[in-house]
Amino acid sequence: MALDLSPFDRELLSGAHGGSAAFAMRLLVRFAEAVDARAFIDIEAAHVDGCLYHGRASLDFTERMIDLGGKVRVPTSLNVGSVDLIHPELFRGTKEHAENGARLMRAHVELGCAPTFTCAPYQAVWRPRFGAQIAWGESNAIAFANSVIGARTNRYGDFIDLCCAMTGRAPAYGLHLSKNRLARALVEVVSTQEDWDNERLAVAVGHAIGRRCGGLVPAIVGLPAGMSEDDLKALGAAAASSGAVALFHVVGATPEAPDLETACGGLAPKLRLQLTAEDLRKAARSLSNVADGAPIGAVSLGTPHFSIAEFARLMPLLDGARPLIDIFVNCSRATLDELRQRGWEGTLREARVTLVADTCVYVSALMQARIGAIMTNSGKCAYYAPGNLGVDIAYGSLAECVASARAGKVMRL
Amino acid sequence: MSARAFEAVTLVPGAASGPVLKLDEPLSFWGGLDSATGRIIDRLHPQHGACVAGRILMMPTGRGSSSGSATLAEALRLGAGPAAILMLERDAIVVVGAIVAAELYGLACPVALADGRDWEALANASSLALEAGADGARVSFE
Numbered sequence: 001m002a003l004d005l006s007p008f009d010r011e012l013l014s015g016a017h018g019g020s021a022a023f024a025m026r027l028l029v030r031f032a033e034a035v036d037a038r039a040f041i042d043i044e045a046a047h048v049d050g051c052l053y054h055g056r057a058s059l060d061f062t063e064r065m066i067d068l069g070g071k072v073r074v075p076t077s078l079n080v081g082s083v084d085l086i087h088p089e090l091f092r093g094t095k096e097h098a099e100n101g102a103r104l105m106r107a108h109v110e111l112g113c114a115p116t117f118t119c120a121p122y123q124a125v126w127r128p129r130f131g132a133q134i135a136w137g138e139s140n141a142i143a144f145a146n147s148v149i150g151a152r153t154n155r156y157g158d159f160i161d162l163c164c165a166m167t168g169r170a171p172a173y174g175l176h177l178s179k180n181r182l183a184r185a186l187v188e189v190v191s192t193q194e195d196w197d198n199e200r201l202a203v204a205v206g207h208a209i210g211r212r213c214g215g216l217v218p219a220i221v222g223l224p225a226g227m228s229e230d231d232l233k234a235l236g237a238a239a240a241s242s243g244a245v246a247l248f249h250v251v252g253a254t255p256e257a258p259d260l261e262t263a264c265g266g267l268a269p270k271l272r273l274q275l276t277a278e279d280l281r282k283a284a285r286s287l288s289n290v291a292d293g294a295p296i297g298a299v300s301l302g303t304p305h306f307s308i309a310e311f312a313r314l315m316p317l318l319d320g321a322r323p324l325i326d327i328f329v330n331c332s333r334a335t336l337d338e339l340r341q342r343g344w345e346g347t348l349r350e351a352r353v354t355l356v357a358d359t360c361v362y363v364s365a366l367m368q369a370r371i372g373a374i375m376t377n378s379g380k381c382a383y384y385a386p387g388n389l390g391v392d393i394a395y396g397s398l399a400e401c402v403a404s405a406r407a408g409k410v411m412r413l
Numbered sequence: 414m415s416a417r418a419f420e421a422v423t424l425v426p427g428a429a430s431g432p433v434l435k436l437d438e439p440l441s442f443w444g445g446l447d448s449a450t451g452r453i454i455d456r457l458h459p460q461h462g463a464c465v466a467g468r469i470l471m472m473p474t475g476r477g478s479s480s481g482s483a484t485l486a487e488a489l490r491l492g493a494g495p496a497a498i499l500m501l502e503r504d505a506i507v508v509v510g511a512i513v514a515a516e517l518y519g520l521a522c523p524v525a526l527a528d529g530r531d532w533e534a535l536a537n538a539s540s541l542a543l544e545a546g547a548d549g550a551r552v553s554f555e
Contacts, residue, residue, distance in 0.1 A: 027512060034424040034508040034524075049480055055448055055487035060517050137480075157482035157506040159513050214439075215474055215502055242457075244439065244476045244504075286457070384444040387454040 003032050004039045012167050019068035020111075024163035028171065031160055037171035041133055046076040046165035047121050047145075049137025050158040051108045053082040053101040061159055062107040065166065071112035073168035077126040078113045079138045080305075081105035084358045085117070086333065105358070113165065117358035118332035120233070120305040122149060125334075130255055133176055135164030139246075140304045140380060143236030146247040148229060150255035152176050155246045175247055181256060182265035183219030183249050185209075190222060191277040198224065198231045200397045203379035204280040206235035207287065209273070210243025216271055219249040219263040227253055230310050237304050238379030287382035287395035290373045292410050296394060297372035299323075299405045300361045302330030303381035308338055313398060315344060318351040323405035325372075327353045330360045352405070375404050419531040421499070421543070421550035425511040427521030429497035430542035433535070434468035436460055439476035442484040442510065451493035469541040470495035473532070475504030485510025489520050497543045498524045499552065501532065525550040 011017060012025040032040065050058055082101030083091050091098050109115050116126060122144050128134050128151035136142050136153040137160075145151040154174040156164060164170045174180055187209055192201055201223070209218050227235075227250065239245035249257035257263035290296075301314070306329050314329070329348070331339075336357050339345050348355065361381075373392035376382055382395040394410045403411040437459045440446065445455035451466030465488075475481070485507065488494035494514070498507055503526060511522040523545040527535060531552075535541060538554035 027509075027516065030425075030512050031505065031509060034512070035503050035505050050483065052480060052483075054443070054480060054483035055490070057486040057490050057513065057517065058483045061486075061513060064517070155505060157509045158480055159482055159486075160505065160509045241441075241444075244474065289456070383457075386456050387444050 003029065003037065006040065009040055009169065012169070018070035020065045020070035021073070021166050023064065023068055024166035025169070027159065028163045028167060028169065032171035035171060035173050037173035039172045040169040041172045041176060043074055043135045043164055043168060043170045044132045045074050045126070045128055045134045046072065046161055047079060047126070047134070047136040047138060047141055048076055048108060048113055048161045048165055049079040050162050051078050051081045051105045051117070053097065053104045058158060059100055059104050059107070062104060062111070062162070065162065066107060066110055070166060072165040074165060076113040076165040077116040077121040078108055079117070079141070080119050080359045081117050082359060084356055086336070086357045090354070090356060116332060118305045119360065120307065120332065123307045124332060133170065135161055135170045137161035139240035140233070140237035142246050143240045143248065144233055146175055147236055147249065147254050148232045155244070181217065181247060182267055183217050183263045184267065184269055185213045185216040185218040185271040185273060186269040187213070187218045187220045187273045187275060188222050189220065189275045193277045193281060197397055198227050199234055199377065200284060201280065202227060202231040202235035203238045204283040205275060206238030207242045207379050208275055208279060208283040209248065210239035210241060210245050212273055213243060213245060213271065215244055217247050217249070218245065219251055219257060219260060221251045221260060223250055223253070225252070228309070230307055233304060234379065238383070241380040241383040284395060287379060288393060289386060290392045290394050290410060292412050294394065295372040295409050296325060296375045296404055298325055298374050299327040299401045300374050300376045300381055301327065301378070301398070301401060303360055303376065303378035305360070306331045306335065308335060311339060311344060315347065317399055317402040318347070321406050323352045324408035325352070325405050327351070327405050328356055328361045329353055330356045333357050373410070375401050375410060377401050416553060416555050417534070418551050418553040419527065419535065421528070421545070421552050422526040423545040423547065423550040424503065424508050424526055425515070425522065425524040426545050426547065427497070427523030428544045429469065429521070429523055430540065431467050431469050431496040432540045433471060433538055434460070434463060434465055435471040435536040439474045440472055441476045442481035446484055446488060448484050448488040449491055449493060451488055465495045466493045468495050469497050469499060469543060471499045471536055473501040475507050481506040482510035482513065486513045489514035489522050490518055494522055497522060499527050499535065499543065500524065501527060501529050525552065527552060
């Protein structure tokens, strides 16, 4: 089926709006054909994931855009980069990687993107409104924007998110369209581990649905009331790591799922999945590859970036003996400013917390020299760190992470 | 056995042939693929340790982080990427990585959508040839 281009799309292609917009639109047209879209729509905002250095290709692409001239056409936030530009001394990788990583981050700012460098733009001024058409990269941010806010984006990868930002256009397909946002998998949480907090439950459910729902939009029933926004963020991040989940509905909690019928839009689910306490224990266990009691070299929190509310949960846990090992916490520049205003930074530092902005320890060379496993409360970090960093990993609740930091080994509560 | 050919849908044009690597589970290139060597580094993946370089990679669906496109483009730039990719579901992340490698470096990694009914027959072939053009794609084996 042919792609229907608007007069504006044709102007973009012709170069009337500059060389970089024409290059971006040419890629978008090929992309739209590949995903079988029939037209383009306007977007209100973009979140660009391409500022994380994956090698020469990402830099070559962004520098081609700069050479061709032009700026982003919609407000555009940036995902994490490879280095902490605020604390560059934390970097432990090669000089070349540090230089290219910083160059790539600055190249995106040169194109007019805002230097947010966060994977949780939805917990800052960049939060989109319900129903907004947006083009976002970063799998956890995509899941959150679609599911928890009800904004509309597909899983835009590197390059294409920037192309959308440079043109203000996105292909009208997938989750931009109402019909594709209906649940096609029904996930029933039939029993849960009683002594778990909501965060650990969210991670286990997210990990399980990511592995078992394929490309189907899940509607989840049976979660306890009172899941916080940060719990849903953890659920989405885990589901988008172990699977391709870009949108999930929590019946009674997320905006497009006031009830199961609305979430499914009258369609019968193609997949029914029951999760028991044993399934969830298994899911949580599969995220650790070291035994309880194993020595750990560091704790990593904030994948996705820690919010102020998450810091507020962490602060009282730090009361007590000073940890034996360092606790790294990733957060945005905006959250860092807020921590300073609240006077929390000193308390955190005294409790061996290293604040990391602009990047995330599991994509950046910050912790490689540590002896022992890394412990985290993040399903996403636990999923990716062994492959990315070549480290062993232990997954546990936030309280377990702090207790383990005190003991220097994996502690269970 | 005589040569057999199957119709497919072109997602990214090009022609390639090579030995088959069929994935039993979707793979996130980002975090799952070492772009320098083409090895699968996702420890939870059933094909952990396998190498995609030069293979006709059969992966039914995509998965995981949206940074997969850059990893694929970089692997292709370094000559460690797959020769072609066959899928059962359209996956934007895979398509973009292949298109960008073509735009920036003129390297073709064709991507095509196969029919689910042909999947087992294709997966059982030791090597496959893919021709993906504007008018459709064709996958064949001897």
